[in-house]
Amino acid sequence: MLTAPPAGPDRARLEHELGEALWAAGDPAASLASYERSEAALETRLRDQALHAKVLAALAKGLTVTGQYERAHAAAERAVALADESGAIRDGLQARITLATVIARQGDLETGAAQLRQCLNEALAADAFEAVVRCFGNLTFLYSTSGRLGDVLEIAAEGAQTCRRFGPLLLVAPTLVENWVHALVATGRWDEAEQLADALQRQWAAEGMALALHLELAQVAAARGDHTSFERQMSGIERFAHPDDPYTLHDVTAARAENLLWRGDA
Secondary structure, three states, X not given: XXXXXXXXXXXXXXXXXXXXXXXXXXXXXXXXXXXXXXXXXXXXXXXXXXXXXXXXXXXXXXXXXXXXXXXXXXXXXXXHHHHHHXXXXXXXXXXXXXXXXXXXXXXXXHHHHHHHHHHHHHHHHHOOHHHHHHHHHHHHHHHHHOOOHHHHHHHHHHHHHHHHHHOOHHHHOHHHHXXXXXXXXXXXXXXXXXXXXXXXXXXXXXHHHHHHHHHHHHHXXXXXXXHHHHHHHHHHHHHXXXXXXXXXXXXXXXXXXXXXXXXXXX
């Protein structure tokens, strides 16, 4: 016998959980679509404010990762307001982390970074693992994209010391690690970058991070003129790369072009 599909809050919860699973699987576009369906399921119903805050916080995160900053800003502000009203403290903290990140990405780095620091202090006080990791990861990302690599190195070292107690660093704090290795490579600290990557090698089962770390080490090999090492790193990349992923295509193509440039092959 056919049964009616869930609707309202039940549908919202299911779509939210699906979105979280897709996020963990590394599919932000599909995850965002689930978060949007979750939000839509609450639109015409008497809302559970705590649930709505959780859904909006997730939606804001998905919008941020896909570069939709105006929508992310609005969703995060709504999530913060609903979390304050309903007492959903941890969801409110997640929404404020996203809001701070969006503020920085929209051009006000100092304000966004200061707000992230405040969120980090609250997350540490509450021992909120996910929030702590997000704060450190987002701070390193924001400073990296702003070219402030010295700040990246400082925050990454602090974050690594804090986050290691949660588990293998590459698995619990991948954004922090990726930006840490990038900053070491970009500032010419190649030996340190390779040592850090070697220490993390056993944790490279996470495909996305394996790709990121192999790419950074490929850049080092290209700059050193070590073609054999470069090809070895690129071979590792090919085991993880998805040919339909535009980010992967961009990064792999850029690495190969950089290697050719260093070899004098315009």
